[in-house]
Structures are given as C-alpha cells and as structure tokens.
Amino acid sequence: MSGRRLAVVTAGLSVPSSTRLLADRLAAATTDALDRHGQATAVQVVELREYARDLADNLLTGFPNGRLRGAVDPVMTADALIAVTPVFSASYSGLFKTFFDVLDEDALAGMPVLMGATGGTARHSLVLDHAVRPLFAYLRAVTVPTAVFAAAEDWGGGDASGRALAERIRRAGGELADLVAARPATAAADPFRDVAEFETLLNGG
Amino acid sequence: MQFGVFSVSDLTVDPTTGRAPSEAERIKAIVTIATKAEEVGLDVFALGEHHNPPFVSSSPTTTLAHIAARTTRLQLSTATTLITTNDPVRIAEDYAMLQHLADGRVDLMLGRGNTGPVYPWFGKDIRDGIPLAVENYALLRRLWDDDVVDWSGRFRTPLQGFTSTPRPLDGVPPFVWHGSIRTPQIAEQAAYYGDGFFHNNIFWPKEHTARMVELYRRRFEHHGHGAADQAIVGLGGQVFMRRNSQDAVREFRPYFDDAPVYGHGPSLEEYSRETPLTVGSPQQVIERTLGFREYVGDYQRQLFLVDHAGLPLRTVLEQLDLLGEEVLPVLRREFAALRPAHVPDAPTHAARVAARGGSRDATVRAAADDVTDQARHSETEVRVR
Numbered sequence: 001m002s003g004r005r006l007a008v009v010t011a012g013l014s015v016p017s018s019t020r021l022l023a024d025r026l027a028a029a030t031t032d033a034l035d036r037h038g039q040a041t042a043v044q045v046v047e048l049r050e051y052a053r054d055l056a057d058n059l060l061t062g063f064p065n066g067r068l069r070g071a072v073d074p075v076m077t078a079d080a081l082i083a084v085t086p087v088f089s090a091s092y093s094g095l096f097k098t099f100f101d102v103l104d105e106d107a108l109a110g111m112p113v114l115m116g117a118t119g120g121t122a123r124h125s126l127v128l129d130h131a132v133r134p135l136f137a138y139l140r141a142v143t144v145p146t147a148v149f150a151a152a153e154d155w156g157g158g159d160a161s162g163r164a165l166a167e168r169i170r171r172a173g174g175e176l177a178d179l180v181a182a183r184p185a186t187a188a189a190d191p192f193r194d195v196a197e198f199e200t201l202l203n204g205g
Numbered sequence: 206m207q208f209g210v211f212s213v214s215d216l217t218v219d220p221t222t223g224r225a226p227s228e229a230e231r232i233k234a235i236v237t238i239a240t241k242a243e244e245v246g247l248d249v250f251a252l253g254e255h256h257n258p259p260f261v262s263s264s265p266t267t268t269l270a271h272i273a274a275r276t277t278r279l280q281l282s283t284a285t286t287l288i289t290t291n292d293p294v295r296i297a298e299d300y301a302m303l304q305h306l307a308d309g310r311v312d313l314m315l316g317r318g319n320t321g322p323v324y325p326w327f328g329k330d331i332r333d334g335i336p337l338a339v340e341n342y343a344l345l346r347r348l349w350d351d352d353v354v355d356w357s358g359r360f361r362t363p364l365q366g367f368t369s370t371p372r373p374l375d376g377v378p379p380f381v382w383h384g385s386i387r388t389p390q391i392a393e394q395a396a397y398y399g400d401g402f403f404h405n406n407i408f409w410p411k412e413h414t415a416r417m418v419e420l421y422r423r424r425f426e427h428h429g430h431g432a433a434d435q436a437i438v439g440l441g442g443q444v445f446m447r448r449n450s451q452d453a454v455r456e457f458r459p460y461f462d463d464a465p466v467y468g469h470g471p472s473l474e475e476y477s478r479e480t481p482l483t484v485g486s487p488q489q490v491i492e493r494t495l496g497f498r499e500y501v502g503d504y505q506r507q508l509f510l511v512d513h514a515g516l517p518l519r520t521v522l523e524q525l526d527l528l529g530e531e532v533l534p535v536l537r538r539e540f541a542a543l544r545p546a547h548v549p550d551a552p553t554h555a556a557r558v559a560a561r562g563g564s565r566d567a568t569v570r571a572a573a574d575d576v577t578d579q580a581r582h583s584e585t586e587v588r589v590r
Contacts, residue, residue: 060470063409065479191389192420198397198428201339201390204359 004180006030007078008045011085011096012118019118020047022150022169023084026116029173030082030180037181044074048095055095058102068102076107080180081141083132084116087124091131092117100135109140111186112179114172115147125149144175206540207551208533209249210242210525211284211441211508214262217515220463225515228261234518235262239272241522243279245529248551251282251314251508256290256323259465266299273307280553281307284403284441284508285316285384288345289337290327292361296341297348297369304374309554312380314403314439315342317391333360335390342381342394349378352569368569376567380552382439382506385417392417396424396436401552403439406497407510408466410479414440415500422502435549439506440497443482446527450485456520457484464514487531494532495539503544505551507536 008027012019023045031041048055054068064072075081085096100108115132117124128147136143146168154165212235218225226234239250250272252265262268269281281303286296296313304311317334318324324331340358347354348369357363373379382401385391386409395402402421404414418438425436445460447453454473461473461484476482483493498504509528512521550556558564 057470057475061408061467061476061479063413063479065471065475066410192416195389195393195420195424198339198393201335201393202343204336 004034004039004041004079004185005074005077006034006041006043006080006082006180007075008043008082009048009075009084009096009099010045011048011093011099013049013086013093013095017086018150018152018155019084019086019116020045021155022116022118022148023082025166025169026082026084026114026148026173029169030080030114030176031173033174033177034181037177039177039181044078046071046075046099048099051099052095055098055102059098064102071099072103072107076103077186078111079183079186080112080114080176081108082114082116082176083136084118085132087117087119087127090124091127092135097135100139103139106140108136111141112176112183113141113143114176115143116150116172117147118150120152122149122151122153125151142179144172144179146172146175148172206504206537206544207248207280207506208528208536209247209251209280209282209506209508210238210511210528211249211251211253211282212238212262212512213253213284213510214255214260215465215513216259216261217465217513218463219515219517220459222517226518230518231261232268234512234521235268236272236275237518238512238521238525239279239281240275241525243276245525246533247279247525247529249280249282249506249508251284253284254287254318255320256326257320266303269311270303270306273303273310276310279310281311282382283313285314285318287318287323288315288341289317289334290324290329291341293341293345293348294361294364294367294369297345298371300379301349301369301371301373304379304554305371309374309377309558311554312382312401312552314382314384314401316384317388329360335388336360338391339394342383342398346398349373352567370569372567372569374554374567375558375561375564377554377557377561377564379554380557382437387413387417389417389420392421393424396421396430397428399425399428399430401437401439401505403441403506403508404501405441406481407441407443408480411481411497411500414481418501418504431549432547434502434545435547437549437552438501438504439508440501440504441508441510442494442497443480443510444490444494444524444528445484445511446487446490446524446532448486448527450489453484453486460514460516468514487527490532491535491539494536498540498543503540503548505549 008023010020010023027043034041058064085092113136117128148168154161242250254265317338321331354367382403383391383395384403406414422433422436426433445457483490511524
C-alpha cells in the first residue's frame, strides 16, 4: 500500500459550514475509493477562514508568512486537491480566489483536482463550470469531470435530493481516486535544485 | 567586509506630518546621506534607478559622480542598475566614465526591475525580462572586456567594430553584482560569470534568502570560480534604531504602517519576525545582523536601507550616526573575527588591479580623427593619463 496525500481547501466562513461539510464528504468518498485501489490516503484540510489575514498580508508583501506556509506547502506537494467554495456574488468567494492567487504559478500544474461549491439554491450550480473550472484550467490542473454543487435543498430536501447528492459525491470521489491511483506519487519540482545551465539561457533557452 | 547604505530614492509623504519633500529636496538629501555615510565610517553608498514617480533617481551616474567629487573613500554602487531596459552600450559608457571620475571607487549591481509599465517606455517587454538580462549582460561584458566588439543579438541593433569609451580605468571594469530577490536564473548568471550576488534580504523571509544564496554559491563552485564559500555575497537589510528599543518601535511604526511596499498589511512585529527587519536598539541590530551569516555564510557586503518611507532627513542622519558610532565598530570586529582566511574580502578596484598585475593605460586611440585630424600626428599630446 502506497500512501497518498490529499489536500482539501475549503473556503466556508461559518461554523458549522456547509462548505466544510461538502469538503469532508468529498474527501471521504475519495479516500474510500482510493482504499478500494489499495492506496492509503492522508488527508490535510486547510480552512481558509483561519488564514484570511495571512492571505491579505501575502497579497501585500509578496510572500506567505510562516503560518500561511503551513497551509500552502501541503497543497503544493499533495497528490490531489479537493477545493470547495461557497458561491458569493455569482462566483467563487474572494477568499477562495486569493488562496490560489498567492500559490506559485506552476504549483497546481498537472495536479488532479475535484471541485465543489455550495449555495442557497441550485440556480448557482453552473458557477462550478463557468468560474471554478476555468480557474483550474488556467492553473493547468487536471479537473475531474464531475464537480459537486450542494444547495440548501440538497442538505434538507428529503431523501431523494440527499441520495442524489450522495451519488454525485460518490461519483466525483471515484473519478478523483481513479486519476490519483493511475499516477506515481508526486515529487515537487525544486527551482533551486533544477537550475538551467547558463549556456542554455545564453543560447536563448 | 564592507558596510554601507542603499537608497531607492522614494519621494514618500511623511505619515507623521503629511509632508512630502520636493524632488529638489530629496535629491540634495540623497547627496547629504551619501557624504554622511562616508563621514560616519561606512564603506558603500548604493543608489537605485527608477523611471517613475514616486522615485527621483532616474540618472544614478549623474548623482554618483557628484557624490564622488564630494567624498574621498566611499565606494559608489547602484541598487539596482536596470540591465533590461538600459542599452548595455550606455551602461558600459556611463559606468566606465564614472569609474574614471571616482578614481575606481565604483561597482554596480544589476537588476531587472519589476515594474511592467517601465519596459515599454524603453521599447522593451517585461516578458523578456530574463532573456534581456542575459543578453544585455553578455554584451556589457564584451564591451568592457574587449576593445573592439562585433555583436549581434535579439534585442539591439548589431555592432560592428565598436569601441566603448572611455575604456575601463586601468583596464579593469567595475565589479558587478547581480541582484535578485527570487529568480534562480539570476543567481545562476552571477555564478556563471564569477560575479557577486546580492540579495535584498528585506522583503522575504530569511529561508528564501538562504536558498537563493546557497544556489549561487553551489553554482559559483560548479562554474569553476572557487569554492562555494569563496563566492562574493552581498545582503541588504532594513533597520531603524534608537538607543531605547521601545522608542525605536514607537517612532518607526507610523512609517512602517504606511510604507509603500508592505504597508497596510502585517504588523511591524509580524514583519520583524518574518523578515530581517530590525527595529530596536543598536545592540539588537548588531545581533540580528551577525545572525545573517548563519544562513548565508561569510559574506562580503552588508547594505542597510535607512532613508525610505518618508523618514525625514534629520532622522536618517541620526540613524547613520548610530550605525557609525555603535553598530559598525562591533560588526567590523565580530565579522572579521569569524571569517576564515580563505574567504575573500569585498572586491575593490585597487585589489582587482593588483590581481591583474598592476594598472595600465587602457586608452584606445583612433588611427585618425575625422573631427580634428589630430591623433595621427600628435599622439603624445592627447595622452590622457
């Protein structure tokens, strides 16, 4: 059994948060599916609410402080990422976006990502495909086909909607697990180790 | 080891008075700060180059030449000279000229500049930042090292049989530092040429500075210029001092909170923890600064930023007094005691001339001069030195 590292970034603001709840259920579905692949998974959850000031500082100073590094590093070195945001004003929240704004440019390149979002009504659900998926496309992450939106009605709308949400979560977690299981464990690139020979730079490389 | 100050020449409103100096005041203040730096025993004054408000130093060689005339010992440098947007031909000419006027007390620090709009003002594109730094410096080296240069590259018109004048003083060009906060390719460039590497050491945590310097040292050795611990390293640093550390914190806080780069973000205490910023007593500055060598190794040049964020000139001069009287003597003694014998001292013109086997007149003479038609017939009369 090889160990996989799953990072979960959640941008909910309240406690308890339906965003965190969705994130936890997506993480559980993924680890269950990886378990079926015979792979153990370590999950690290980053609650962005705890880093709100650190993220604002990073925007101004240009570097993550020691506290924020504790949140950024596990994401950058993870084998896969689950990212869940509440819908604010027709898109991801500013806090959610800020986290991905301060990551290194290539930090998520090639990383399997499962996206989730929460909102008051299902009318917001296309935010996942119109806002969140393009963000990860830009970051050259590999997003799984199923992105999961959970509206208030999914949590409290009775058995049928609850079952439908559970099914979407199961399917999405399975897709992420399939991607992760098919890949070798991640070794993060080190720009200070893997430096280009200067002759290459001189020759226009 | 050399100690000094560097200025970015910002024209910032003093947040405690609401007053900003005029350009005229700030330019004169920079000269006053530089001459004071020599007076208090510092070794180096380095000046930035910027082409947009709120900065005044668009033409550092003009200012440095003026300072050279008013000082006798001070080493003049830059922080930084824009290797991307300046024509390398002009850098070669301007700094060789300055080198002659300052009797060799000149080196320079090259940087890319990080302000997007500046590049197109000079016909360049910020996306070419690294290729420009690489090509322009390769040309600058040729212009200083070779009397006659044939050149073609991507970024400027070709040169045929070009001689950059004046030739470097004594045939030894100014020493070059390459400054970069976060670009491994620039550390590699410095290492490739065996030049110095300077890390600003102000805006980022020490762990980051350590990685950049370690990369430079490792590659310096790889490129055959000596052992890694013999590479030439310079560091910046930001300090504000009062004899009583609480007074320093109280007085500097409004300047910190409003500072152009990091203001309105982390608190002074957080920033002091995360970066090498030291606000406190001279003893605290001494201890923090001595600690730098623990993460970059023995190094050759320490420059402090003391005149930014709207601090009034009087306060800056008091900072220089404290540096000279209380900090400098201890740092000189302690760093010297800690440095092993095989680690080189900071480069100076005199030492580099000696290493080349002594001074020589590097003047290149034209076979004939179309303007005066003199050279061919009266070469002895136009001898320069």
